[in-house]
Amino acid sequence: MMSTIDTLTTAERLRSLLGDRIVLPGDAAYETARLPWNRAIDQRPFAVARPESAEDVVAVVRAAAATGLRVAPQATGHGAGALADSDLSGAILVSLAAMRGATVDPETRTARVLGGSQWNDVLAQSTPHGLTALHGSAGDVGVVGYALSGGVSFLARAHGLAVNAVRAVQLVTAEGHLVRASADESPELFWAVRGGSGAFGIVVSLELDLLPYADLFAGMLLWDTTHATAVAHAWADWTRTAPESVSTSLRIMHFPPLPELPPFLSGRSVVVIDGVVLEEDDAAVGILAPLRALGPEMDTFARIPARELVGVHMDPPEPSPAASAGAMLASFGDDAVDAWLAAATSTPGLSFAEVRHVGGAASRRPDGAGAVGSLAGDHLLGGIAMVPVPEAAPAARAAVHGLVHAMDAWLAPSLALTFVDGDVSRELGFGDAAARLRELKAIYDPAGMFTAAHPVD
Ligand SMILES: Cc1cc2nc3c(=O)[nH]c(=O)nc-3n(C[C@H](O)[C@H](O)[C@H](O)COP(=O)(O)OP(=O)(O)OC[C@H]3O[C@@H](n4cnc5c(N)ncnc54)[C@H](O)[C@@H]3O)c2cc1C
Known part of the structure; x- marks a missing residue:
């Protein structure tokens, strides 16, 4: 924490170095410039920089070094929950939102x-x-x-x-x-x-x-949660033999009654399987047959333009407030499925519980890969709890971590970093690379200037 005099001096120096590329608390733009996509995160950095070019970014980093501030790059703030582990009061949040294309x-x-x-x-x-x-x-x-x-x-x-x-x-x-x-x-x-x-x-x-791929066989199957037990067990069995051309997700989703939601979701709890089958249509239909035999009330699987795949998972189209947590599962057999069903359907405040089928090429580290190149474990666990008002944040965090703890007996010693939303050691996400990453951080960033969603030191 800086004293008031230091703060004023630093702010003035920043302003003189960066002019209108910097937004400070008290500036009209600060309250919007600091907002991340995940609106549950109340990030209050020392300043926000809004570079428009690589040269601007160089100027920001040099100004930060000159003023003793750290820098935290952010593109959208989808990962702001992970960054929230870090104190930003002495950091310039570098919003890259203007550098798109x-x-x-x-x-x-x-x-x-x-x-x-x-x-x-x-x-x-x-x-x-x-x-x-x-x-x-x-x-x-x-x-x-x-x-x-x-x-x-x-x-x-x-x-x-x-x-x-x-x-x-x-x-x-x-x-x-x-x-x-x-x-x-x-x-x-x-x-x-x-x-x-x-x-x-x-x-x-x-x-x-x-x-x-110009087009893909992709879509979703949806049932009421009264069918969750049958669907979850059938999906888990099916993933054991599904070819590597198939990547799918199983979710239990609880929706509040909201007029902006489509009627098939509003006020309902549903079980959903969605994903992609990278096969010709006939083969894809054959692979999906055991799931379709469970009689979903909605079935959108079909050949779609590749561009439309981003609509299949029904992610929120606007910035949203949420807490999330994730883990990798070493196995997803009958006992694990039952534990997941119990947590997914009865954890208070939990909005969505997900298991994604990974493994296959995702579990193989290719030659020449970087620090992270593969994920150990065939199933990725994820939980999301909406945070409609700030006071709901502790209960939301408890809900998503409750889902993960309910699966403790089946956790794998690995972590998908993109599914980590803070409150968790990143060590498992870096795996064998953790020690070397720390050594390289000391070489490339000895003063710890860069503050990241997933710290390596
Ligand atoms: C609705 C939703 C759907 C998602 N779906 C998936 C999914 O299908 N698969 C999956 O793996 N993950 C998924 N995620 C997780 C997502 O990949 C992570 O939250 C990721 O960090 C988001 O990157 P971002 O740049 O949008 O977020 P930001 O919060 O802007 O960035 C996260 C971190 O990335 C780093 N960073 C970003 N831009 C730069 C830059 N230009 N230079 C240096 N560092 C930078 C910083 O360390 C920053 O703290 C999803 C998240 C949400 C909210």
Whole structure:
């Protein structure tokens, strides 16, 4: 914490160094500039910087060094719950929201993406060429925050984690230098940032591989929760033999009665299976047959344009207040399914309980991978509790952690970092890479300038 005199001095110096690229408490723009996508997080940084170019980012990092402040990069604030573990009172929140846009090279099947870009920005450019990306369930999630912390997509069992599709990053280091890191240039930094993410610098652009899918067989099946026991056991059995072309999720979802929700969700508890079957239509229909035999009241599985995959999981279209927690399961046999059903249906305040089928290519570390390159465990557990008013936050956190604790007996010694929302050690997420990441952090950022959603030190 700084004294008032220090605070004033630092604020004045920042203003003189950065002019209108910095927003300070008391400025009219501060209250909106500090807002993350996850509205449950009341982040109050020392200042917010809103760079529009790589040169602006360099200026911000140098100004932070000159004034003794730390910097916390943020693209959208979907991961603000994880960043909330860190004290931002002595940090400049660097909002990259103005640095969005993607260009696609259809010949090399790659995209170059600015540091604040969302997956929708990539898809807008890639899908006209019949190309898609290893994006997650929501199109407004940031590419950098998602991809550099692993990134679990609905193509993960076939094509692995999104982090392994990253070919190069351009980032501003703690010394305020703009550097390119790839397999050939600054390879150690390239290794570290693929997992270490914002702990190693501010990414101003990133290059990643795309995939040649113009359309996909994808959709969702929905039942009332009165069918949850039958559906959950059937899905868990089915995942044991589902080929790697299939990535799906099982959820129990509790919706309040809200007029903005469609009638099939408003005021209801439902069980939903959704995802992708990367097969020709006939084969996909055959693979889904055992689930369809359970008589869902809704069935949207069909061939859809790849661009529409971001709508399948029904993620909120607007910034939302929520608490979440995640873990990896070592197994999801009958006992585990029963424990999950009990927690998912009876934990007070829990909005959504999810198990995603991963494994396959997501569990294999490819040659040349970075610090994070694979996920041990076939099933990823996730819980979300909405936080309609700030006072509800402690109960929401208790609900999502309650779901994870209910599965203690089946937890795997690994963690998908993108599903960690604070309050949890990141050590399992970094796995064997944790010690080397700490060593490289001491080399690349010895003063601990970068404050990240997933600290490595
Ligand atoms: C609705 C929703 C759906 C989701 N679906 C999935 C999913 O399907 N699969 C999955 O794996 N995850 C999913 N996530 C989790 C998501 O991947 C993480 O929250 C991720 O951190 C979001 O990245 P962001 O850039 O949007 O968030 P931010 O909060 O902006 O960033 C998170 C962290 O990333 C780093 N960062 C971001 N941009 C930069 C940059 N330019 N330079 C340096 N560091 C940077 C920083 O350390 C920052 O603290 C979902 C989250 C939500 C809320």
